[in-house]
Amino acid sequence: MNSQQKVAIVTGASQGIGAAMVKAFRDRNYRVVANSRSIKPSSDPDVITVAGDIADRAVAQRIVTEALSRFGRIDTLVNNAGIFVAKPFTDYTVEDYANVLSVNLTGFFHISQLALAEMEKQGSGHIVNISTSLVDHAIDGVPSVLASLTKGGLNAATKSMAIEYAKRGIRVNAVSPGIIKSPMHAPETHGVLAGLHPVGRMGEMSDITDAVIYLDSAGFVTGEILHVDGGQSAGH
Template sequence: MSLQDKVILITGGGQGIGRATAELAVARGARAVIADIRPDVEAVAAEIGAAGYLMDVTDQRSADAAVAAIMTRFGRIDALVNNAGTALAAPALELTAEQFGRVLQIDLVAVLRVSQLVARSMIETGGGAIVNVSSVAALIATFPEPTTGYAAAKAGVVQLARNLAAEWAQYGIRVNAISPGRVATQLLFDNTDEQQRELMVSQAPIRRFIAPGEVAESILFLASDAASAVTGHNLVADGGLSIV
């Protein structure tokens, strides 16, 4: 699975799955580009040998400026990983329209926004690959976790990948999604207690959390030429959670 010299843009690449993906991409010879809302994105990217650009995926001008700067510097974007997102735990009866709207803006609308920008550049340079990071919550009700808003947005991410794959195949652009299970990120640990984590581990057949690097392997497979015939697919990397 060669990624040598491929320009791979990863939104939300400053931490968690995004950072693991950037690190692995660099290790495999790619020119990784991290786009993140965090102000220290350039310093974070430099730590792993990547380039860093400030991008607020919910702001059209910010996204426009970042993608334009990346194209000016590198001349092309071979793969886009739509990883930027937010989590929201709120019971359905208490979920406000404002909260739901914000989750949709970050986790779904922004995926379309950045995909459109990058796809236009890919059309000019001969194609590419897009990978949308969804969640197992798009496939199953992760009760007792109150993830209604998040789950709805992530389900939309999967269907968006299918539709974009159908429309953009003519341009040589492949679009896929990946649905990870419970991944051992700081976000998960910050939002759960020990009892909740024990329950989560017990629910998946593999009886452990998934490492960010394991998800990164699957993401970069979909982004690579090894997946040249794969498009419109949702790769489930959940340790078997969705099958039990």
């Protein structure tokens, strides 16, 4: 085992931004532990997949245990798993509320706490939380209260954790995307969604992976909420 080869954990990694993130890390010779409820086994010996709900403490523990037993370290955690439910506020059900908070906040809590404990032992590490620019710039016609409630919490936690761990060699940042071309957006909606961004286009998954990779290499950056949203958070 090359203990100097960096190791990243990516949640929500079976498709979309998460899957692209796994590829981006592998392209840079990181070993990766990838998690989602439905993730399939990997044929790449440097990618471990752990299936399960990240809101389950036992799943988060299994991810960390696998990273340490197989790769010997944890350098980066990308909290990408998330649920977005677009409903008017009064239409949310109790189940919607529980599901969104479970993945967006409880999942973040479990895996971040366990990974941070190992990063502290190393004296180094980096956490990147995937947020949304809807927190800063709500859009008429895109109901997003639960997303703003949970991802806004992640933004606040990002800054708080960055300060708490700054002197322990651990950085914490967030990437705040606009609307990204991914399997969750049908192609026939792309024209309308592109118009929600001042630059006139949706984001590509590479826009987000590039931002995460930048933050991972930016040793003097911590507590940052990096907006990658085509100007959406700046205004219209």
